[in-house]
Amino acid sequence: MKARSPITITISLGICTVFGAYCLTKPQTANAEPAPMFKPILRDIQTQLPRGWLMRLPSSVNISDIQLYPQVITTIPGEFAVWLNSQLNCTSRSCQFGIITVAQNSTYDNNLRSQPIFTLKELERVNEIRRRGYENWTEADKRDLIRSEMAVLERTPITLKQGIEGLFVVQNSGGASTPPSLSVIWKQDGLNYRVSLGGGFDRDRNIVSQRDKSALINLAISMANESPIQNVR
Template identity: 25%
Template sequence: MLALPLVMGAARGAIAAPDGFFSPYMAQIQEGLPAGFVMRLPAEVLLGGPASFAPEEMTVRILSSQAPPDLTVGLFTCTSGPMPCLVGSFSADRQGDPDAEAAYRRHVAAAAPLTLSGNIKGYLLEGGGDQPSPFSSLMWKQDSMIYTASFLASERQNLLRMAVSMANSPPIRPRARSAAAQ
C-alpha cells in the first residue's frame, strides 16, 4: 500500500529550487541540456534507507547525449572501483523518444497512478525483493519531457518524496548560449 498522503503533504507549499547539493553542478547540468530540454531536480536529496548514504558523501555525474537527446544526473558513492556504486539518478527524455516512451508504457502497465502534482501522474516500478533490479523507478510526463527518478529499492519512500518535489519544482532551463558559441 502506498503512503501517498504523507508524500503529498510533504511537498505542498512554496515552490523550491533544487537542493543546494546540486549547486556545484548546476552550470554543467544547464550546459548538458539538449536543445528544447528542461530538467527538474528535487528541492531536497533524501536518503536514509538501510544503506543510509549522506548526500555530502555522494559523487555527482552528469551524463548528456544529443543523439538521442537526454540528460541524466547520477548519484554515486564512489568515483571508481570493482563494485557498482550507483545510488540513484534523475533523468529527462523528450516525449516521443521511442525508448523513453516504451519504458513509460511499461511503468503505466505495471503500476497504479500516483498523483505527484495537480494532474501530473507518476508510475512506480518497484525493485528489490524478487525483482531482477535492486532499483525502483518512478516515471511521469511533464514539460513535454518524460522524467525518471530511480533509486535503490530501500529508498522507496524517499524516491516518492523526491519525485513529488521534482514535479512541483521549477524546471531548470539551458544556459543561454552566446552568439560566438553557436
C-alpha cells in the same frame, strides 16, 4: 536493506493510499532552487542541457549514512541524465546509486508504461529455477529466465502535483547478479522525466521495501513541484 541508504526528502506534504494509488494530502510550497548537493553541477546542466529542454531536481535531499555525489551524464542516447553516485567521479556501476533523467521521447520509459506485468506467481517460478542451479535448467526454464529479465513487476499510478500524474514502477533486473530497480516516470513540460534507484526489492520475499518506495516517490514529488532548470547558452 542493509547495504543501501535510502534518500529521504523533507517536504511539507503527506502521502495517502486510495485504491492502490498515491496522492497528495497537503499543498506543497515550491522552493526557488535545487538541493545544495547539486550546486557543483548546476552550471554544467545549464550549459549542456539540450536547447529547449528543462531539467528538474529536488529541493531537499537528506542522506542517512552515506553521501551522494551528482554527476552529469550526456552519453545516454536521447536522454540527459544526472547520476547519484556513492563515490565522487564514479566510473563503475557498483557506485551508481540512482539516476534522474529527462528526454523528449524515451523508449525506456515507454517500455515501462506498456510492458505486461510479470506476475508474482511467474516470479516465484523464476526464483525456484535459479535456486535449482543452471545445470538442471530445461529449455523452458531458460525461456522463462530470459522473459523475466527487465520485466515490470509493479506499476502503480501516483499523483505528483495537481495535473501531473506519474507511475511508480518496479522492474526486475537483467540477471541474477544485479538487483531490480524502482522508478517513477511522468510527463511534464512536454518532456519525459524519470528517477530511479537500484535495489529496493526483496528477492527472497518478493516484496518492495516501503521505505525505499516512499523515499523515491517523495523525491519525484519534490522534482515535479520545483522550478525547472533551463539552458543558458
